[in-house]
Amino acid sequence: xxxxxxxxxTDTSARALRHYEQAGLISSDRAANGYRVYDERAVVRVRNIxxxxxxxxxxxxxxxxxxxxxxxxxxxxxxxxxxxxxxxRLAVIDERIAAQTEARDRLEAAxxxxxxxxxxxxx
Numbered sequence: 001x002x003x004x005x006x007x008x009x010t011d012t013s014a015r016a017l018r019h020y021e022q023a024g025l026i027s028s029d030r031a032a033n034g035y036r037v038y039d040e041r042a043v044v045r046v047r048n049i050x051x052x053x054x055x056x057x058x059x060x061x062x063x064x065x066x067x068x069x070x071x072x073x074x075x076x077x078x079x080x081x082x083x084x085x086x087x088x089r090l091a092v093i094d095e096r097i098a099a100q101t102e103a104r105d106r107l108e109a110a111x112x113x114x115x116x117x118x119x120x121x122x123x
Contacts, residue, residue, distance in 0.1 A: 003028075003036045010046040017046065023059045025049055025066070045069045056093055061085050 007014045020026045021036075026045055028036040048069045052062045062069075064085050068076055 001038050001040065001042075002031075003038070006038045006042055006046065009043050010050065012046055012050060020046065020049055020059070023063075025059065025062060025069070041070055044071070048073045055086075057085065057089050061089055 001009070003014045003017055006012070007017055010017075017026065018036075021028060026038070026042055026049070028038050028042075031037050048065070049059075049062055051073065052065060053059070064081055065073065
């Protein structure tokens with residue numbers, strides 16, 4: 001199937017598919033006209049990649065799961081390495097949330113200290 005067909009089948013943009021290919025997560029052959037041609041199995045692989053990305057993992061994190069991307073990753077028993085990647089990513093997300101919360105609190109305090117709001121109200 002061509003890139004547009006794969007994009008429609010997986011509700012993914014062609015740009016994202018090219019990005020996944022550049023990252024080594026999917027592969028294609030080239031037709032005589034130079035178009036990318038993907039195997040039917042790429043549908044499952046892309047859906048699994050998107051499942052991991054939606055869960056908060058990065059493309060680098062997803063590489064750990066390469067051996068199982070062509071199967072039902074939701075039904076497969078988790079590996080210790082996969083669980084560690086997820087724990088590490090969760091810690092990074094928690095750190096980012098804490099940093100953003102602190103920045104928000106500092107900004108809110110600065111606005112309150114500035115006196116009555118001149119524009120839209122703030123909490």
